[in-house]
Amino acid sequence: xxxxxxxxxxxxxxxxxxxxxxxxxxxxxxxxxxxxxxxxxxxxxxxxxxxxxxxxxxxxxxxxxxxxxxxxxxxxxxxxxxxxxxxxxxxxxxxxxxxxxxxxxxxxxxxxxxxxxxxxxxxxxxxxxxxxxxxxxxxxxx
Numbered sequence: 001x002x003x004x005x006x007x008x009x010x011x012x013x014x015x016x017x018x019x020x021x022x023x024x025x026x027x028x029x030x031x032x033x034x035x036x037x038x039x040x041x042x043x044x045x046x047x048x049x050x051x052x053x054x055x056x057x058x059x060x061x062x063x064x065x066x067x068x069x070x071x072x073x074x075x076x077x078x079x080x081x082x083x084x085x086x087x088x089x090x091x092x093x094x095x096x097x098x099x100x101x102x103x104x105x106x107x108x109x110x111x112x113x114x115x116x117x118x119x120x121x122x123x124x125x126x127x128x129x130x131x132x133x134x135x136x137x138x139x140x141x142x
Contacts, residue, residue, distance in 0.1 A: 045063060 045059070047059065050059070
């Protein structure tokens with residue numbers, strides 16, 4: 001062995017120290033992950049009534065399941081609201097169209113009545129009248 005080999009061996013750390021550092025790093029990473037998981041679980045939840053035989057672990061489990069359900073429920077509620085608004089708009093449109101149709105029908109009837117009115121006025125003028133003597137004889141008047 002030459003002098004260069006000895007210097008290299010002295011400069012490089014022994015393998016045991018390197019492995020120890022990596023072990024320490026792994027342990028620190030695990031602790032960070034645990035802290036992160038704990039931080040996600042933190043929070044205040046007020047429950048008005050806790051069922052019998054239910055502890056905090058079961059409550060957390062139910063709560064975590066509920067979060068996924070709430071997301072799907074929000075989506076469903078949104079869809080229902082949109083469908084409701086759409087059906088209401090369709091009803092308003094149909095009502096408006098029927099009212100427009102009724103208005104057109106009434107205006108056309110009024111126009112026809114106006115056309116017929118002068119004919120009725122003329123018929124009233126031409127109509128012969130009976131004398132008062134004839135009417136008195138029929139109804140027994142003096």
